[in-house]
Amino acid sequence: MSVDLATCYESFSGLILRSLGRDLGDRVLPRGLEINVCDQVFLIASGLVWNVYFAALALFFGFFLATAVALGKASPSKWLRKPAEWFTFLFRGSPLFVQFFFVYEALVLLPRAGIEIGPITLETQWMTRAWAGALFVLFLNTSAYSAEIFYGALKSIPKGDIEAADAYGLTGWSKFRRVVWPTMLRLAWPSYTNEAIFLLHATTLVFFSAFPAWQQMGDALYYANYFASQTFNPFIAYPLVGFYFILLTLLVIGLFGLVNRRLNRHLPRKARAKFRFKPQYIR
Amino acid sequence: MFSFCTDPSTLPDWQWMACYLTTASHFALYRSVLVVLLLLALAAPLALGMGFLGALAVRSANRVLKGIGTVYVSMVRGVPDIIFFLFVPFAIDQGVEYARHRVLCPDWDQPVRQGNDFIVCPAAKMPLASDPAWMHDVWGFTLALIAFAVVFGAFAANTLNGAMNAVPKAQLETAEAYGMSQRQTFRRILMPQMWVYALPGLSNLWMILTKATPLLFLLGIQDVVFWARELGGQKTGHYAYTHPDWRVWYFLGVLAFYLTLTWGSQKFFDRLMLRLNRGQATAGGEALRKAAA
Numbered sequence: 159m160s161v162d163l164a165t166c167y168e169s170f171s172g173l174i175l176r177s178l179g180r181d182l183g184d185r186v187l188p189r190g191l192e193i194n195v196c197d198q199v200f201l202i203a204s205g206l207v208w209n210v211y212f213a214a215l216a217l218f219f220g221f222f223l224a225t226a227v228a229l230g231k232a233s234p235s236k237w238l239r240k241p242a243e244w245f246t247f248l249f250r251g252s253p254l255f256v257q258f259f260f261v262y263e264a265l266v267l268l269p270r271a272g273i274e275i276g277p278i279t280l281e282t283q284w285m286t287r288a289w290a291g292a293l294f295v296l297f298l299n300t301s302a303y304s305a306e307i308f309y310g311a312l313k314s315i316p317k318g319d320i321e322a323a324d325a326y327g328l329t330g331w332s333k334f335r336r337v338v339w340p341t342m343l344r345l346a347w348p349s350y351t352n353e354a355i356f357l358l359h360a361t362t363l364v365f366f367s368a369f370p371a372w373q374q375m376g377d378a379l380y381y382a383n384y385f386a387s388q389t390f391n392p393f394i395a396y397p398l399v400g401f402y403f404i405l406l407t408l409l410v411i412g413l414f415g416l417v418n419r420r421l422n423r424h425l426p427r428k429a430r431a432k433f434r435f436k437p438q439y440i441r
Numbered sequence: 442m443f444s445f446c447t448d449p450s451t452l453p454d455w456q457w458m459a460c461y462l463t464t465a466s467h468f469a470l471y472r473s474v475l476v477v478l479l480l481l482a483l484a485a486p487l488a489l490g491m492g493f494l495g496a497l498a499v500r501s502a503n504r505v506l507k508g509i510g511t512v513y514v515s516m517v518r519g520v521p522d523i524i525f526f527l528f529v530p531f532a533i534d535q536g537v538e539y540a541r542h543r544v545l546c547p548d549w550d551q552p553v554r555q556g557n558d559f560i561v562c563p564a565a566k567m568p569l570a571s572d573p574a575w576m577h578d579v580w581g582f583t584l585a586l587i588a589f590a591v592v593f594g595a596f597a598a599n600t601l602n603g604a605m606n607a608v609p610k611a612q613l614e615t616a617e618a619y620g621m622s623q624r625q626t627f628r629r630i631l632m633p634q635m636w637v638y639a640l641p642g643l644s645n646l647w648m649i650l651t652k653a654t655p656l657l658f659l660l661g662i663q664d665v666v667f668w669a670r671e672l673g674g675q676k677t678g679h680y681a682y683t684h685p686d687w688r689v690w691y692f693l694g695v696l697a698f699y700l701t702l703t704w705g706s707q708k709f710f711d712r713l714m715l716r717l718n719r720g721q722a723t724a725g726g727e728a729l730r731k732a733a734a
Binding site: 248257 | 518519520521522523524527528531532535554556557558559651652653654655656658659666669670673686688689692693695696699700703704
């Protein structure tokens with residue numbers, strides 16, 4: 159399985175963008191005996207773009223929904239609290255893998271021709287595709303887990319902070335914006351980092367659940383699995399994808415660490431909340 | 442199953458449903474629930490055992506052992522668990538067949554890896570091609586079980602190590618002052634007390650384990666997800682019971698099953714925590730003491 163530089167460059171140019179579309183590289187994936195190590199290195203790396211896409215967008219949108227749900231859970235009104243509690247129970251109590259299947263099968267049942275609302279026809283086909291459907295599930299799922307984390311942080315905001323805000327005459331939005339929310343984030347951040355890592359890892363499930371990989375455009379693990387079944391040798395593809403994920407995880411820890419530094423910048427160095435590489439695996 | 446089930450196409454609705462839900466393939470679905478529960482029942486103690494060994498390795502004075510333990514504990518942090526679920530059974534399967542091949546067929550002259558094929562002598566196959574189907578099922582289940590034990594053992598090792606660190610140092614020092622050996626201190630002081638610190642982490646781990654069980658489907662085990670897909674798909678005229686695509690309802694059932702499982706577990710752990718907290722020098726124990734007074 160020796161590879162020279164020229165074939166390796168060929169693999170690179172043919173496969174590095176393959177996960178984004180078959181027009182951006184080799185139309186047909188390398189098969190059987192044609193597969194060399196460089197193919198595996200670059201195609202699996204190319205799949206990472208989908209893991210990053212799912213994780214980044216789900217986290218971004220999930221952040222806002224999670225804040226809303228956490229506030230709902232902490233609300234004295236039953237009408238806000240109960241739906242928020244049910245939402246977190248539903249998504250934290252059931253496996254993500256089954257959620258993927260359920261939502262996919264539900265989306266498939268939508269009328270193929272689209273739904274007519276007055277003069278507009280709402281297209282439904284795109285919803286069953288992974289980039290939309292799976293993203294939607296991941297978004298709801300991470301919102302539920304993050305909401306639980308934010309809710310816990312909301313409950314442990316020091317009483318004195320709130321009283322100080324009241325004493326300054328802060329109310330409503332400005333109290334939330336200036337005191338409650340930043341403190342909540344600061345307290346939640348180490349656990350939230352943990353959740354981000356879990357979410358990143360969970361993105362590998364997308365193409366193994368109901369969502370089909372269209373034109374063999376899949377994520378890193380999809381390609382690793384493809385190579386392992388083609389070459390019948392798990393000892394290259396899987397360690398490779400594992401290595402890529404270690405790098406991505408370190409990147410997440412680094413980025414979230416930067417935010418954590420900013421959130422804690424007013425505190426003396428010793429009192430800052432730290433993310434430990436080995437935290438409790440609360441999820 | 443019922444006596445009136447002879448001709449499904451003529452039955453009224455409720456009888457049709459009763460017959461439909463008691464077909465042989467539906468009993469396979471109900472049995473697959475037991476497969477999931479069996480995996481949970483076996484994987485949890487195995488993972489706890491692996492976790493205990495892992496935690497001891499991390500705390501070991503031997504540097505090699507400590508290194509191995511640390512790598513083992515940190516690997517689940519950086520690598521998605523599903524990669525292990527795909528890799529470990531595959532690798533063990535080939536490893537076992539290769540080992541058997543070397544022992545059982547010493548005079549086999551061809552290489553094991555030929556291009557993209559992995560060829561061992563027929564006697565080294567695991568299980569043998571002539572073995573009954575249930576042996577293949579058991580072997581597949583065993584591989585899945587090992588994968589779960591390895592991954593969740595690493596999680597548990599981390600939790601248990603944290604719990605061991607949480608036991609107040611003063612108590613361990615007192616034990617040493619009384620002249621107990623390290624082994625005695627571990628057995629008499631550390632072990633009995635660590636559990637109350639470990640329980641929140643372990644109960645959370647149980648939840649993660651429960652929610653990882655549908656991944657059995659990826660390992661080729663016929664679990665609830667497999668049967669939900671199988672039975673829910675559209676059934677046309679070839680089948681005795683015809684129905685449109687009902688997969689969404691089947692998966693709703695699977696969701697309900699898992700929600701019940703996690704909800705029940707949560708209730709159980711809440712009560713267990715209450716019991717363990719009794720008389721402990723922790724915030725939980727203190728709250729119990731105050732409530733009683």
